[in-house]
Amino acid sequence: MPTMSSARRSQWPVWLCWLAMVLDGFDLVVLGTVIPTLIKTGDLGFDAVGATFAATISLVGVGLGALFIAPLSDKFGRRKLLIACVAGFSLFTIAIAFAPNVAVFSALRMLAGLGLGACLPAALAYMNDYAPAGSAGKSTTRTMTGYHVGAVSTAFLAILVVPNWRLMFIVGGVAGLVLLPFLWAKLPESLPETTATTSPKTTAAVGRSTEAAPKTGFRDLLQKPYPLVAVGIGIASFMGLLLVYGLNTWLPQLMAAAGYTVSTGLTLLLVLNLGAVAGLVLAGILADRHGTKKIVLLWFGLSAVFLAVLSVKIQNELLLNAAVFVTGVFVFSSQVLVYAWVSQLFPARLRGTALGFAAGVGRLGAIVGPAVTGTLVAANIAYPAGFYVFAAAGLLAVAALFLVPHQVKTPYAVVPAGER
Numbered sequence: 001m002p003t004m005s006s007a008r009r010s011q012w013p014v015w016l017c018w019l020a021m022v023l024d025g026f027d028l029v030v031l032g033t034v035i036p037t038l039i040k041t042g043d044l045g046f047d048a049v050g051a052t053f054a055a056t057i058s059l060v061g062v063g064l065g066a067l068f069i070a071p072l073s074d075k076f077g078r079r080k081l082l083i084a085c086v087a088g089f090s091l092f093t094i095a096i097a098f099a100p101n102v103a104v105f106s107a108l109r110m111l112a113g114l115g116l117g118a119c120l121p122a123a124l125a126y127m128n129d130y131a132p133a134g135s136a137g138k139s140t141t142r143t144m145t146g147y148h149v150g151a152v153s154t155a156f157l158a159i160l161v162v163p164n165w166r167l168m169f170i171v172g173g174v175a176g177l178v179l180l181p182f183l184w185a186k187l188p189e190s191l192p193e194t195t196a197t198t199s200p201k202t203t204a205a206v207g208r209s210t211e212a213a214p215k216t217g218f219r220d221l222l223q224k225p226y227p228l229v230a231v232g233i234g235i236a237s238f239m240g241l242l243l244v245y246g247l248n249t250w251l252p253q254l255m256a257a258a259g260y261t262v263s264t265g266l267t268l269l270l271v272l273n274l275g276a277v278a279g280l281v282l283a284g285i286l287a288d289r290h291g292t293k294k295i296v297l298l299w300f301g302l303s304a305v306f307l308a309v310l311s312v313k314i315q316n317e318l319l320l321n322a323a324v325f326v327t328g329v330f331v332f333s334s335q336v337l338v339y340a341w342v343s344q345l346f347p348a349r350l351r352g353t354a355l356g357f358a359a360g361v362g363r364l365g366a367i368v369g370p371a372v373t374g375t376l377v378a379a380n381i382a383y384p385a386g387f388y389v390f391a392a393a394g395l396l397a398v399a400a401l402f403l404v405p406h407q408v409k410t411p412y413a414v415v416p417a418g419e420r
Contacts (some may be wrong), residue, residue, distance in 0.1 A: 012186040013130055018146035019179055020082060023089065025150020026172045027062075027116050028369075029108070029269060031055055032249040033158035036256065041163070050102040052374030055249050056367055059111030063363030064157040065117025070356030072118075078126040079189045081118060088115030090176030097166040097173075113328070117363060120337075121355035128343040128351060140340035141284030141333060148276035148332060151248065155270035162266070164345025188210065188359035226346075228403060230357065233342055234401035235302070237362030239393040240335030243303065246390060247272065247331065250377065252383060257383040258313055268324045275328025283333035287340060296337035297401055303330040304394030311384035311391075334397070341404070365393075 031054065038046035046054075065085070073081045092112035093116040099105035129144045154172070161167050251269050260268075279299075287295045306327040314320040338353060372389060376382040 001377070012182075013126065013188065013274035014143075016183055016187050017127050017143050020086060020119055020123045020183075021143055021146030022153070023086065023172070023176050023179070024116055024120050025152075025273075026154045026175070027089070027093075027112070028147065028244070028367075028407065029151045029154045029248045029273065030158075030168055030172060031058065032252060032269060033155060033162060033266060034168055035249070036252055037163040037165050039253075043165070044099065044105055045102050048374065048378040050235040052371060052378065052414075053182050054102065054106040054109060055245075055370040055374060057106045058113050059245065059363055059367040059370065061110035061113025062117035063113075063360055063367060064339060065114040065119075066121055066356050066363050067117075067360030069114065069118035070121040070359065071353040073122040073125055073356075076353040077189050078122050078129070078352070079183075079187050081122045082126070082391050083180065085115035085119040085122065086176050087180055088112070089119065090173045090180070092173075093169050093176065094173030097169040102373050110293050117359070118356070121352060121359045124339055124343065125352040129348060138284040138288055140343060141280040141287070141336050142335075144275050144336040144339070145280045147336075148280065148328075151273040152270055152277065155266060159266050159270070229345055229405070230354075231401035232400050233338060233345075234361040235339050236296075236397040236404075237335065237358045238365035238368075239397035239400070240300075240338055240365065241333050241362035242365035242369035242393050243390055244335055244369075245285045245305075245366035246373045246386070249370040250373040250382070250386065254378055254382050254386050257377065257380070268321070271321050271324045272328040273332070275325040276332035278325075279329035279331075279333035280336060282329070283337055284340070286339055290340045292337055292344060293401065293404065296334060296341060297398055299334040299337060300394050300397040300401070303327070303334050304391045304398070306330060307387050307394060309393040311387035331394075334394070338362075338401075345404075367391075 035046075035051045035055075037049060038044065040053055044050075069081070069085070089112045092108050092115070095106045096105060096112070099108055124140055124143060127139050130139075154168070157171065158168060248269065251272060252266055255268055283295060283299060306323065309323055310327060314323060338358060342354050342358045343351060373382060375387050376386050376389075
C-alpha cells in the first residue's frame with residue numbers, strides 16, 4: 001500500500017476526499033427533499049411527528065459516528081476508516097428505499113449515519129495531513145465544496161424525480177458503492193505523525209510530541225491548553241450544524257408555511273447550496289490571507305443578519321433567490337471555517353480526534369436544529385419563528401468563538417492559528 005510521501009504529486013487523494021464529501025452532501029439534504037412528499041402522501045405512515053423523529057434519529061447516528069468512530073482514524077489510519085464508512089453508508093442507504101414503515105426507515109437512517117458521521121472528520125483530517133503548510137483554510141473549504149456540490153446535485157435530482165422518493169436513496173447508495181473501488185485502489189494511507197507537511201519551526205516539536213504521546217483520545221482534549229479551546233469550538237460547531245441541518249432539512253417546508261409552492265421550496269434549497277459552494281471558495285482564500293478567527297466571526301455574524309432577513313416574506317422572485325443565495329454563502333462556510341480552525345489549532349497526532357469532537361458535538365446541534373424546527377412546523381408557527389431561532393444561533397456562535405485564542409501553547413511549541 002503506497003503511503004502519503006510516495007503519492008505527494010497525485011491528485012487522487014484530493015478528488016477522492018472531495019467525492020466522499022459529495023456523499024455527505026447527499027445525506028445533508030435528501031431527507032429535506034422527500035419530507036414534503038412523505039407527509040403529503042402519508043407513505044409508510046409518515047406525518048410531521050414521524051418526519052421529525054426520522055430526521056432526529058438519523059442525526060443521532062451521525063453524531064455517534066463522529067464522536068466514537070472518527071477518532072479511530074488517528075490510531076488505525078484515515079484510509080481504512082474512510083473505506084469502511086463509505087461502504088456502510090452506501091448499503092444502509094439503499095436499504096432505506098425498501099423500508100416498510102417509519103420505524104425501519106428511521107433505524108436504517110441512523111445506521112447509515114454512523115458511517116457518514118465518521119467520514120467527514122476523517123476526510124478533513126486526511127486533507128490537512130496532505131496539504132502544504134499555511135493552506136489549511138483553502139484545503140478544508142475546497143474539500144467541503146464537495147459537501148455542497150452533493151447537496152446541490154441532490155436538490156436538482158429531487159426536482160426531477162420527486163415524488164419518487166425511493167429512487168433518491170437508491171441513487172445515493174449506488175453512488176457510494178461506485179466510489180469504493182477507487183478509494184481502495186487509489187487512496188494512499190495517511191501517516192500524519194511522520195509524513196504530514198509542517199513548517200520548519202514546528203517539525204521537531206511535532207516529532208517530540210508524537211514520541212511522548214503516541215496514543216490519543218478525548219482525554220487529551222481535557223489537558224492544558226485545550227479545554228477552553230474545546231469549549232469554544234464545541235459551542236460554535238453546535239450552532240453551526242444546527243443552522244446547516246435545520247435549514248437543509250426544513251427549508252422547503254418553511255417556505256411552504258410562508259405561502260411559497262413546494263417546487264419553489266426545492267428550488268430555494270438548490271440556490272441555498274449553490275451559495276454555499278461560492279462561500280466556501282471565498283472563505284478559504286480570506287481565512288488563509290487574514291486569519292481564520294477574523295473570518296469565521298464575520299461569517300457567523302453575517303449569517304445571523306441574513307437569516308433574520310428571510311423572516312420577512314419577499315414577493316419578488318429574483319430578490320428572494322438572491323437573499324437565499326447570500327444566506328447560503330455565509331451560513332455553510334461558517335461551519336467549515338470552524339473545522340479549518342480546529343485543523344490549525346491541534347497537532348497532527350490529535351487532528352482526527354479534535355475534528356471528531358468538533359463534528360460530534362456539532363451533530364448534537366444538527367439533531368436539535370431539525371427537532372426544534374420540526375416542532376415549530378407541527379405547531380404551525382415555523383414561519384417566521386424558525387428564522388428567528390436560526391439567527392439567534394448565529395449570534396451565539398460569534399460569542400463562543402471569542403473564547404478561543406489565536407494560538408495554542410503546547411508543552412513543545414506554540415502552534416499559531418493559521419500556521420500548519
